Each structure stands twice: as C-alpha cells, then as structure tokens.
Amino acid sequence: MKRLAALIGTLALVLTGCSTADTNTATGTDTAPAATGAQVEFLDAHGLAGMDVTEIIDHLDRLGGADRPTDLMASIRPDELVFSDGQQELAMAMPEDRFYLSVAPYVDQTHECFYHSLTTCQGELTDQDLDVRITTDDGEVLLEEEMTTFDNGFVGLWLPRDVHGTIEVSHDGRSGATDFTTTDDGATCLTTLQLT
Secondary structure, eight states: OHHHHHHHHHHHHHHHBTSOOSOOOOOOSSOOOOOOHHHHHHHHHTTOTTOOHHHHHHHHHTOOGGGSOSSOEEEEOSSEEEEEOSSOEEEEEOOTTEEEEEEOOBSSOOOOOSBOBTTTOOOSOTTOEEEEEEEETTSOEEEEEEEEOOTTSOEEEEEESSOEEEEEEEETTEEEEEEEEOSTTOOSEEOOOBOO
16 A cells, blocks of 8 residues: 555656646745755665755756666655655755746757656756846846756756746847746746747
C-alpha cells in the first residue's frame, strides 16, 4: 500500500511539473528556511545535504541531460519545493519574500508548463547568452543584465513576491516579451516567451 501511495505521489508530480495549472534576480531580506529532521535524511539520500531550498533550486536547475537525477522529481510551487523519489514525498518552504521563476525563451519549440520541474523541464536554447530586462507594471526595473541559459534551456530568477510585470529578452538579433506575476497563484515556469 505504501508503494502504491508513493507511486501515485510521483505520478502527481510528473503530471504537474512542467504542466499547466488548473487555474488561471532581485534580492530579498528573508533567508531560506533550513531543512529539518526527516528533510535532512531525504536530502542526504539524494546528494543535496547541507543545502537550503534556494541552493537546492540553483543546483538542480543548472543540471541538464545525463547530469539530472532520474530517481527524483522536484517541482517548484510558489510557496514550496516539492520532492518525490517514488518512495517518499517531501516539501520545503520557499522564502517568504522571494519567488522563483524559471524562464525558457524559445525560437521554434517550447512546451506547456506552469510549475517548473527542476528534473524534467527542457527548454530549446541551452547555454545561450540573453539580454534580460524585468520591469514591474509601475515601471520599476527589477533586473537588467546579460544572463546565460542553463543546460536545461532556462534562466532562474529570484524576484520579489506579489509583483506583476514584463520580462523582455533579446538574443542573437531576436527579441520577445511577456507578462509575469509572482503572486501565490503565479506560474513558476514561463515557456511562452518567443523570440522573433
């Protein structure tokens, strides 16, 4: 019965990680919550011991291809990072004042995604330099810099919570823009930014 429950939990993460939802790097002052008891044991078993939630996200999001763990699902929600290894599930709280948004600009090919999966999502533009500008709806510039996509084709952005704005990306003579939100019901995976 435990195996069935774990299998169902893993299946749920697979279906929600890098999928659509049912409903429609700025720095913060809050530190990421530290792992406790059972979390430490689980993280140790998956080579993530000693890392807080922000370090785990940064580590896993940078992996691509064969470097990604095949026995671990990790899905980012606005309020928590959810893990499953087929036997056990674990959730770690996200920082209260920051929101993680993973963005995969594309030219020709993309996929639907709402909650970013750190271990399965794959974008088109891997290891590419991008010019990224992020502004809020009231005109505040949150970020304006050159960034390089990870091996998974995404760039990871830690943004303030409860913000609505626009992300603009330029790459190799092409550009695009799309809206985003960092509210409690916001997407953590943005794959709709086409560069034309």
